[in-house]
Amino acid sequence: xxxxxxxxxxxxxxKVKDMSQADFGRLEIQLAEVQMPALMxxxxxxxxxxxxxxxxxxxxxxxTIQTAVLxxxxxxxxxxxxxxxxxxxxxQDHAAAVIAxxxxxxxxxxxxxxxxxxxxxxxxxxxxxxxxxxxIRDGLETDLKRYHKMKERLVGVSVATATAVERLYRxxxxxxxLFPVINVNDSVTETKFQNLCGCRPSGPDGLLMATDIKxxxxxxxxxxxxxxxKDCAAALKKAGxxxxxxxxxxxRALQALMEGILVLTLEDVVSEADIFIVxxxxxxxxxxxxxxxxxxxxxxxxxxxxxxxxxxxxLESFPGMKRITFNPQTDRxxxxxxxxxxxxxxxxxxxxxxxxxxxxxxxxFTNQVMAQLELWMERxxxxxxxxxxxxxxHLDEKVAILHLGKxxxxxxxxxxxxxx
Numbered sequence: 001x002x003x004x005x006x007x008x009x010x011x012x013x014x015k016v017k018d019m020s021q022a023d024f025g026r027l028e029i030q031l032a033e034v035q036m037p038a039l040m041x042x043x044x045x046x047x048x049x050x051x052x053x054x055x056x057x058x059x060x061x062x063x064t065i066q067t068a069v070l071x072x073x074x075x076x077x078x079x080x081x082x083x084x085x086x087x088x089x090x091x092q093d094h095a096a097a098v099i100a101x102x103x104x105x106x107x108x109x110x111x112x113x114x115x116x117x118x119x120x121x122x123x124x125x126x127x128x129x130x131x132x133x134x135x136i137r138d139g140l141e142t143d144l145k146r147y148h149k150m151k152e153r154l155v156g157v158s159v160a161t162a163t164a165v166e167r168l169y170r171x172x173x174x175x176x177x178l179f180p181v182i183n184v185n186d187s188v189t190e191t192k193f194q195n196l197c198g199c200r201p202s203g204p205d206g207l208l209m210a211t212d213i214k215x216x217x218x219x220x221x222x223x224x225x226x227x228x229x230k231d232c233a234a235a236l237k238k239a240g241x242x243x244x245x246x247x248x249x250x251x252r253a254l255q256a257l258m259e260g261i262l263v264l265t266l267e268d269v270v271s272e273a274d275i276f277i278v279x280x281x282x283x284x285x286x287x288x289x290x291x292x293x294x295x296x297x298x299x300x301x302x303x304x305x306x307x308x309x310x311x312x313x314x315l316e317s318f319p320g321m322k323r324i325t326f327n328p329q330t331d332r333x334x335x336x337x338x339x340x341x342x343x344x345x346x347x348x349x350x351x352x353x354x355x356x357x358x359x360x361x362x363x364x365f366t367n368q369v370m371a372q373l374e375l376w377m378e379r380x381x382x383x384x385x386x387x388x389x390x391x392x393x394h395l396d397e398k399v400a401i402l403h404l405g406k407x408x409x410x411x412x413x414x415x416x417x418x419x420x
Contacts, residue, residue, distance in 0.1 A: 014100035017093045025098030028065045029072070036066070037406030038366040038399060039073045045402070046077050046373070053078035055155070055376045062090040068099050070365040074372065075103050155379045156180040158371035160190065160364045168388050180384035182371040184364065187391035189399045191227050193363045204235050206351040207275070210330045211299060211343065216240025219273040223266065224280030224304065225252040232277050232303055233261055244269050266290060276300045277351075278309040288314035291342045292335055301345040310348035366402060370395045 007013050033040060057074055061067050063085035071081050081104035085091040156179055159165055165185045171177040184190060207213060220241040222233045229245065233256070237243045244262045247253040253263045266286070270293045278285045278301070286300060288311050294300075302309050315321060320336030326343075334341035345351045374395060378384060404411065 014096075016096045016100045019097045019101060021094035022097040022101040025065065025068065025092075025094035025096075026102070028094060029068050029098060032065045032069050036069050036365070038403040039069055039369065041402040041406050042073055042366060042369050043076045050078035051373055052376055055079045055372070056082070057372060058082045058084075060084045060086045061160075062086060063096050063099075064090060064092050065095045066365065068095045068103075070368065071099055072103050073365075073369055077369070077373070079372075080104075154179040156182065156375035156384060158182045158184050158368050158375065160184040160368060165388070172386075172388050177386050177388070180375065180386060181388040182375060182384075182392075183388050183390055184367040184371055187367050187396050187399075189396055190363050190367060190391075204239055206303075206345065207299065207301065210301075210327060210345045210351070213275075213299065215275070218242070218275055219244065219269070220275040220277065221246065221266070221269055221273045223276065223278040223285050223309075225249075225256045225261075225263075226279065228303060229279035230255075232279055233259075236275070236277075237261070241275065244273065270294055274298055278302045279304045280309065285309040287311045288318060291315065291333070292338075294340075294342050296340040297332070297343055299343045299345065300348075301351040302348055303351055310344065312344070312348040315344070363399075366399045367391060367396075370399055 006015070052074065055078070057079045059067075059071070059081065060083070061070070063083065067083075071083055074081050083099065083104050085096065157168075159168060159181055162185055165183050168177060168181050168183075204215060207215065215236060216239060218241045220236045221244050222229050222236070223246045225233065225245045225247045229247075229252075233243050233245060244264055245253070245256040246266050247256065247263055256263050270290050272295070274295070276286060276294070276298065286309065291298075291300065291311075300310060315333050318335070322334040322336070322341075324332040324334065324341075326332065329346045330343065331347070332341045332343050371391065374392065375384065401411075
C-alpha cells in the first residue's frame with residue numbers, strides 16, 4: 001500500500017512507515033554519533049559559522065541511522081535537507097521516522113532509476129512503484145524539459161557510488177551533463193578506508209546472518225581482488241576459510257599471491273567451493289551454467305558495486321526451476337534435472353548493506369559534507385564547470401584530519417629544515 005504524504009507541525013513533508021519509532025531512532029543516533037567522530041568534528045569546526053545557510057540539499061542514500069547523522073550534520077551547518085531512501089532493503093524505519101520528525105523532509109521509498117525513456121507503470125507488479133512511475137511518467141509527458149529547468153538552480157552534486165560516477169562520466173563525454181559533480185567515490189579516504197576496511201566486518205556478518213554457516217574450513221572464492229575483494233578475502237581468511245581469488249588484472253593477481261592466496265579461474269573451482277562472493281563490477285560474473293556446476297547448497301552472494309554480477313534473470317527463467325525461500329533474502333534455487341540447488345543471498349544484490357558507523361563517518365559521509373561545502377562556497381566563482389571532478393586533495397586530507405583529531409592522534413609537522 002502506498003504511503004500517504006503527511007506534514008510535521010513545522011510543515012516538512014514526509015512519507016514514513018511508522019512515526020512512532022522516532023524516539024527509538026533518536027536513541028540509536030546518540031549511540032552512532034559517538035562512533036562518527038569526523039562528522040562530529042564537522043559540526044564543531046564549521047557549525048558556528050553556518051556555511052551552508054541558504055543551501056537546499058536533496059540526497060538519496062540508504063536511509064539508515066548513519067545516514068541520519070549525516071543529514072543532521074548538514075542541517076547543523078545551516079542547510080535545509082530533504083531525503084529519499086535509495087533502497088527499500090536497507091531502509092530503517094526508526095531512522096526515517098526520527099529524521100522526518102526532527103530534521104528533514106523525507107520519502108523512504110525506492111527510487112526510480114531513470115533510463116531516459118518514459119517509465120511504464122505496468123512493468124512492475126509492485127503497487128507502490130507503479131504509483132511512483134505513474135507520477136514520473138505523467139510529469140514528463142506534461143513537460144519533457146522539467147528536469148532540465150532544475151539545472152538553473154543546481155549548484156552541484158556530490159556522488160559516492162560507482163554506478164552513478166560511471167554514468168556521469170558518460171554524460172560528460174557526450175555533452176549531456178547539466179551540473180558540476182564532485183566524485184567522492186574515488187577519493188583516497190573512500191577507497192582506502194571504506195572499501196578496504198568496511199567490508200571486513202559487514203561481509204562475514206551478512207553471510208552469518210543469512211545462513212548461520214560456519215566459515216572455518218570452507219572453500220571460499222572471491223571474484224575480484226580490488227579494494228573490496230581484498231577486504232572480503234582477508235575477512236574470510238581470518239575466519240578460517242581456504243580462500244581462492246579470480247582476477248583479470250595481473251598486478252592484483254600478484255598481490256593476492258603475495259598474501260598467500262591462490263589465484264585460479266572460476267571454471268577451475270566452481271564445483272569444489274562452498275562460498276562464492278562477487279566483488280567485481282562485471283555483468284554476469286557468475287552465470288547459470290556456473291551455478292549448475294556448483295556443489296549442492298553452495299552459497300552465492302554479491303559484495304560488489306553492481307547488481308548484475310550474478311545472473312538472476314537466467315535463474316528466474318530457467319525451465320522448471322524451483323525457488324525455496326528460507327529467510328527474507330535467503331533463497332535456495334533448485335535445478336529440476338539434478339535436484340541440486342544453490343543458495344543465493346539478497347536476490348543477487350549487495351549482501352552487506354551498511355558499514356560500521358566509524359567507517360561511514362571517516363570516509364563517505366564526511367567526504368560528502370566537505371564536497372557539499374566546496375560546491376556551495378564556490379557557487380559563484382566559476383571554479384567548477386559542468387564536469388566531473390575528482391575530490392580535491394586538500395579536502396581528502398581534511399577529511400582524515402577531522403577524524404584524527406577526535407581519535408587523539410597528533411600529526412608530526414615538518415620543520416623548515418626538514419622541508420628544505
